[in-house]
Amino acid sequence: MQIKTASRLGLLPPYLFAELDRLKKEIQKKGVDVISLGIGDPDLPTPAHIVEALKRAADDPANYRYPDYQGLDRFRSAATDWYRRRFDVKLDPAREACAVIGSKEGIANFATAVVDPGDIVLIPDPGYPVYFSGCVFNGGEAYFMPLRKENGFLPDLEAIPAEVARRARLMWLNYPNNPTAATAETGFLADAVRFCLKNNIVLAHDLAYSEIAYDGYRAPSVFEVPEARECAIEFHSLSKTYSMTGWRIGFAVGNETLVGALGRVKTNMDSGPFQAVQEAAIAALEGPEDSVREYCAIYKQRRDLMVDALQELGLSCERPRATFYVWAAVPKGYSSASLTERVLKEAGVVITPGSGFGKGGEGYVRFSLTVSSERLKEAVQRLKALRL
Numbered sequence: 001m002q003i004k005t006a007s008r009l010g011l012l013p014p015y016l017f018a019e020l021d022r023l024k025k026e027i028q029k030k031g032v033d034v035i036s037l038g039i040g041d042p043d044l045p046t047p048a049h050i051v052e053a054l055k056r057a058a059d060d061p062a063n064y065r066y067p068d069y070q071g072l073d074r075f076r077s078a079a080t081d082w083y084r085r086r087f088d089v090k091l092d093p094a095r096e097a098c099a100v101i102g103s104k105e106g107i108a109n110f111a112t113a114v115v116d117p118g119d120i121v122l123i124p125d126p127g128y129p130v131y132f133s134g135c136v137f138n139g140g141e142a143y144f145m146p147l148r149k150e151n152g153f154l155p156d157l158e159a160i161p162a163e164v165a166r167r168a169r170l171m172w173l174n175y176p177n178n179p180t181a182a183t184a185e186t187g188f189l190a191d192a193v194r195f196c197l198k199n200n201i202v203l204a205h206d207l208a209y210s211e212i213a214y215d216g217y218r219a220p221s222v223f224e225v226p227e228a229r230e231c232a233i234e235f236h237s238l239s240k241t242y243s244m245t246g247w248r249i250g251f252a253v254g255n256e257t258l259v260g261a262l263g264r265v266k267t268n269m270d271s272g273p274f275q276a277v278q279e280a281a282i283a284a285l286e287g288p289e290d291s292v293r294e295y296c297a298i299y300k301q302r303r304d305l306m307v308d309a310l311q312e313l314g315l316s317c318e319r320p321r322a323t324f325y326v327w328a329a330v331p332k333g334y335s336s337a338s339l340t341e342r343v344l345k346e347a348g349v350v351i352t353p354g355s356g357f358g359k360g361g362e363g364y365v366r367f368s369l370t371v372s373s374e375r376l377k378e379a380v381q382r383l384k385a386l387r388l
């Protein structure tokens with residue numbers, strides 16, 4: 001039999017990080033000691049009090065059954081209490097919060113909740129690939145909003161044509177930003193809320209990197225803009241804040257109708273995060289924040305090491321105030337892909353080509369700071385030897 005897979009699969013390239021993983025394994029098979037600065041997957045351990053909470057919860061048979069679809073009431077309350085403490089934003093845990101199996105799942109499924117075939121989805125370019133996947137899988141039409149250096153890697157909302165705005169159903173934003181590491185102030189988020197309200201567009205803000213910040217910077221929530229409650233949803237992940245990428249736990253908060261619509265998709269698609277993981281996530285959200293501060297201090301050291309080294313090597317880059325990424329312009333004579341390929345093949349270092357995040361990322365590469373300083377120093381030595 002000739003198996004025919006759905007044509008929608010042909011509309012997407014292989015998932016960026018799955019592809020990088022494949023290339024990494026290929027090189028490792030040749031015996032190369034590969035240093036991976038590709039995916040943003042924290043090497044620092046999940047704090048012990050969170051692991052302990054999981055162990056206790058794993059012993060409780062009450063957690064072996066199907067979890068609540070929207071998440072445990074206590075998990076949703078822990079999430080909204082955290083929002084109140086962190087952003088001074090009050091949310092109703094029963095109506096305005098929903099657990100997700102990592103924000104990637106929530107982001108992908110949210111498109112199913114709001115995008116009809118033919119609707120335009122406004123997507124930052126470069127941007128996290130899942131915004132586009134959700135759009136394509138639901139028959140949406142992507143309109144890419146370029147993030148340019150001269151605009152601080154913020155989209156120019158005024159440049160979106162009126163006809164595009166009229167047909168748009170959903171806009172994605174993500175600050176602190178992946179991959180550019182740019183940050184946005186509340187004023188920009190307020191402009192985006194005004195734009196979306198004026199044009200009847202749902203605003204979805206991906207806030208996965210809010211806690212990985214330096215030099216006194218505090219990333220805002222879109223809900224610090226009071227009118228956001230009328231049109232917005234925000235996705236938060238425990239992955240980066242508490243080094244919990246493998247645990248698959250996050251939450252979405254915001255407009256009751258939007259959170260409810262996401263919940264409705266999810267009741268049909270999955271059965272929620274393992275309850276013991278939710279118990280551990282409650283311990284994370286309610287527990288001491290010392291590890292977050294300690295980990296940010298470590299990332300800051302790595303950031304300074306990497307930025308100084310890249311600038312010395314002639315790769316132009318900013319010193320980011322948030323995220324654990326460094327977004328660097330490729331030297332003359334290279335494209336994003338050709339630099340990535342050379343660095344992998346000749347130095348055994350995995351970096352992410354900017355073009356993997358969309359056309360707007362061409363001319364850049366992303367370095368993830370999720371390996372030890374020793375490994376970063378080794379990576380820098382190998383890059384130096386390439387004489388880029």
Ligand code: MLT
Pocket residue numbers: 017038039040041104178
């Ligand atoms: C990244 O490296 O861009 C992210 O870690 C990927 C992800 O969160 O899925």
